Amino acid sequence: MITLRARGGLSLRLRPRAIAVGVTCVLLALALSVLAIGSGDYPMSSADVLRTLTGQGTPAEEFIVTELRLPRVVTALCVGAALALAGAVFQSLVRNPLGSPDMLGFTQGAATGALVVVVLGGSSLALASSAVVGGLVTGALVYGLSWRRGVHGYRLILVGIGTMAILTGVNGWLLTRAPLMDAARAVLWLTGSLDGRGWSNALPLLIALAVLVPLMLAGYGPAMRLVEMGDDTAAALGVRVERMRLVVLAAAVLLVSLAAAAAGPVNFVALTAPHLARRLTRAPGPNLLPSAAVGAVLLVGADQLALRAFPGHQLPVGVVTGVLGGAYLVWLLATERRAGRL
């Protein structure tokens, strides 16, 4: 760990390993993106892709890259980063390695909002906004119900799990209400898929990331690290614990809802990315930025795997993350159990 000191009492601590991991993951995500853009029915070499991205390709290549493939890849990057960031925030706030938003009902809330639009019929904009509303309402509900002179991690977990079970039932009910064609679309959406995503899907998420990430990092990054030591300690050190929790939770729920609106409730990215990031950086604390980078790598990689695993048969990306994440989870339960942390 390196500490930089400036005149006037300002200081900044840097962890070289965390920075190295973050930079490596960003580079890896970019490399995977270039590969992803280059592959498809019209294969392009990486050099061609880079040339086209810098604005020197043929019109045909330009169209394929910027209109067809780039939006999908950007959506994948943003969704992965947003989910991972939200997962890191939640795991840090409820102090449990399994406390990710998809276990606590927030993703399901967004899914309910979106399903209402799928069943009633509506544009993709209506779907996205409905998903955001669903996620935020669920977030407010869970927060409100678990409030009792402050919100504690364990009550948040239990209320979240109850909410998740209810919403899963509601989602199933909405599915049975839908006509068959819509139901098929809804099932695909519920698994989480990146098929046919355009700029309209990526942009809201991109904007939200650009606004919320600096806010969370600059405003509440240090506070979150302190709160991990316990509410009382953090309060003694000058953190306004409840306000910080409310703001950070709201931001995380917003990210999850927008991600779900863009790609559907993709399972397990929010759970696994922060774990991987923590293992790689070996740093305590919420590890927000490395988590986001790892999440982006995971989702772009999983999407490519989903496209190529069965030639001639495209799987939705949610299936790949679900199965891989499940395997990771079983391993995690086994090791954490042995270490006595669970």
Added chain:
Amino acid sequence: MLLLAAVAVLSIAVGAKPLPLTDVWQGLLHHDAAEYAVVHRMRLPRTLLGLLAGAALGVAGAVMQALTRNPLADPGLLGINAGASAAVATGALLFGIGGVGGQVWFALLGAAAVTAAVYAVGGGRGATPARLALAGAALNATLYSYVSAVMLVDTASLERLRFWTVGSLASAEPSTVRTVAPFMAVGLLVALAVARPLNALALGDDAARALGARPALVRGAVIVAITLLCGAATAACGPIVFVGLLVPHLVRALTGPDLRWLLPYCAVLAPVLLLGADVLGRVLSRPGELQVGLVTAVAGGPLFLWLVLRGRVAHP
């Protein structure tokens, strides 16, 4: 008991095709009545299955809560029913097995595996309710995404399992009941047989040994019972949540914590709840129907929240 009889009558009498009570009675008793087919082929097996599955889930929930000493233990919430579904989906994918006769074996296998896993996580010291519930939720998510992966990859399995995965009594036939009844009966008997030593186990292993119980043997028997009950119930009607969680809590308010009273009451009251939910599902969305698994999830969830917020769940 009276309540149970009333709900059973309701379940036979109420359906997508409205029949007056006298016709139902005719159909029940006389072979040549026009309603004979409706009553005997559809409603009677459905009611019987509801009775059996409800009893199985309720008792399984009660013994699980006793075994893990965790008020939030529920075969649905902790992923045991999902484990059975995952195994059934595997059976459908690899061997094309769709009937209850084949499903039941796979379901038992899956239920056994997840029961062992949950016990390994939840039986240990320091496993708080919140942690156990989270582990279960995570396990649930994994297994369901596996099931949906199977259904997306293989359309034949999707066709076979689409309605089964939400949890429904609608597919009940006389043969279904005949297939799963023995498993559930054995499971119920085992659970009742260990009620007394399991009571002793609540005092801690040492105290239980002093009272003449053998902890390892009892735990093994309980796991066998849970596997049989949940596996058979899931094979017949798909994964159903919250019945196993709520009924023991409601019953405990009546009988107190003694399992020898708790279990029989659960076996009576749980079917009341399940059949009630089933009837409600049929009434609410005529002429179609709402799968019972959905009704229990939507109606049971708020009760779960109430339990949590009332502070019935110990602070870690």
